[in-house]
Structure formats: C-alpha cells, structure tokens
Amino acid sequence: QQQVKQSPQSLIVQKGGISIINCAYENTAFDYFPWYQQFPGKGPALLIAIRPDVSEKKEGRFTISFNKSAKQFSLHIMDSQPGDSATYFCAASARGSTLGRLYFGRGTQLTVWP
Amino acid sequence: DVKVTQSSRYLVKRTGEKVFLECVQDMDHENMFWYRQDPGLGLRLIYFSYDVKMKEKGDIPEGYSVSREKKERFSLILESASTNQTSMYLCASSPQRTSYNSPLHFGNGTRLTVT
Numbered sequence: 001q002q003q004v005k006q007s008p009q010s011l012i013v014q015k016g017g018i019s020i021i022n023c024a025y026e027n028t029a030f031d032y033f034p035w036y037q038q039f040p041g042k043g044p045a046l047l048i049a050i051r052p053d054v055s056e057k058k059e060g061r062f063t064i065s066f067n068k069s070a071k072q073f074s075l076h077i078m079d080s081q082p083g084d085s086a087t088y089f090c091a092a093s094a095r096g097s098t099l100g101r102l103y104f105g106r107g108t109q110l111t112v113w114p
Numbered sequence: 115d116v117k118v119t120q121s122s123r124y125l126v127k128r129t130g131e132k133v134f135l136e137c138v139q140d141m142d143h144e145n146m147f148w149y150r151q152d153p154g155l156g157l158r159l160i161y162f163s164y165d166v167k168m169k170e171k172g173d174i175p176e177g178y179s180v181s182r183e184k185k186e187r188f189s190l191i192l193e194s195a196s197t198n199q200t201s202m203y204l205c206a207s208s209p210q211r212t213s214y215n216s217p218l219h220f221g222n223g224t225r226l227t228v229t
C-alpha cells in the first residue's frame with residue numbers, strides 16, 4: 001500500500017503564483033520528510049527536508065509546512081518561476097528502519113506558465 | 115560533487131533477452147538502490163544493497179536480480195525481459211550505513227524499452 005500519498009498529480013501555475021503540493025502519511029514512526037525535485041532527463045535531487053519537531057522550514061522561495069497531528073506535510077513554492085517546472089516527490093523515512101529507506105509519493109508534475 | 119553514473123541512457127531490448135543495467139558511484143557510498151519510475155506510479159524500489167555482496171528486496175523485486183561485487187558498482191539484471199518492464203530505471207546511492215537522513219544521490223536514469 002502507498003505509504004505516502006501525494007496530491008495533486010499535476011499542477012499548472014502562472015508565473016509569480018504560489019504552488020502547493022500536499023502529502024499525507026499514516027506511519028507514526030516516520031521522522032524525516034524530504035522533498036525531491038526532478039527536471040526532465042535528470043534524476044531526482046534533494047530540494048528541502050524537515051523533521052517533525054518543527055512545523056515549518058523555509059529555504060528561499062521553498063517552504064515545507066508540517067502538521068504532525070494531521071500527519072500531513074506540504075511544499076509551498078512562492079513566486080513560482082518557469083524554471084521551477086519539474087516533477088516533485090515527497091518522501092518519508094522511519095527511525096530505526098533498514099538504511100533509513102525512503103518511501104516516495106507518486107509525484108506532482110508542476111508547470112509554471114510565463 | 116557526488117556522481118552516480120548509469121552506463122546507458124537509452125536501451126532497447128527484445129522480449130526474453132537478459133538485460134544488464136550498470137550503475138557506478140564515485141563517493142565510496144555504502145548504500146545503493148535501484149528504483150523504477152513510471153508515470154503516475156512514482157518511484158518504486160526494486161532492490162537495495164548496504165554492503166558488497168549484500169542485497170535486500172524492495173517493493174517490486176519480481177523479475178529482477180542484482181549484483182554488487184564491488185562497493186562502487188551495483189548492477190540490475192532482468193533475467194528474461196518482458197514488455198511490462200519497459201520503464202525508466204534510476205540508480206541511487208547514499209553514505210553511512212546506519213544514518214537514516216543521508217540524502218539519496220540519483221543517476222540520470224536508463225530508459226529501457228522491451229519490444
């Protein structure tokens with residue numbers, strides 16, 4: 001079963017707008033929540049990550065919001081740019097798991113129109 | 115900068131062929147992974163390895179095997195390729211066997227088509 005559920009599957013945003021991608025999980029042992037960004041023809045790369053002891057983490061225009069009680073976390077991209085057009089994956093790993101293996105969401109294809 | 119290199123960008127094989135996908139990382143990482151990426155299904159873990167000659171099944175190991183004879187190299191093997199194995203295959207590596215927050219570094223993928 002899907003350990004991390006991601007929505008929407010695709011998102012179209014106008015330049016300058018806010019892009020929001022949501023993820024939800026059930027496993028309360030998850031304690032690390034990264035987001036990966038993938039451009040066409042490239043492998044995914046770590047964008048930003050958060051631990052559940054904070055409710056928000058911001059790096060430039062990218063912010064993760066985390067709601068531990070609801071078991072949800074989201075990625076906000078402020079002032080979205082055409083160069084942000086990519087596929088975004090949320091993920092989670094559990095403390096004590098083998099290797100800290102990541103469970104990925106199914107991805108969101110973001111298109112930012114100029 | 116960490117480099118994960120997959121030997122082929124595109125590969126076309128026939129049904130029933132034995133297929134080898136090769137991956138090499140240059141950062142002495144202990145952990146290596148093979149993922150399959152399909153539209154709408156995201157990244158699904160096929161196999162992973164935390165040491166030379168060690169391997170563990172992921173979520174979709176059926177029809178695949180792996181080999182890790184050297185620390186830097188992790189091979190994915192399709193024993194008898196089938197059309198439902200047409201996909202993008204991504205190799206990844208991460209450092210520190212026991213650290214669970216070390217980021218994954220991905221290669222750029224091999225797009226395999228089985229006809």
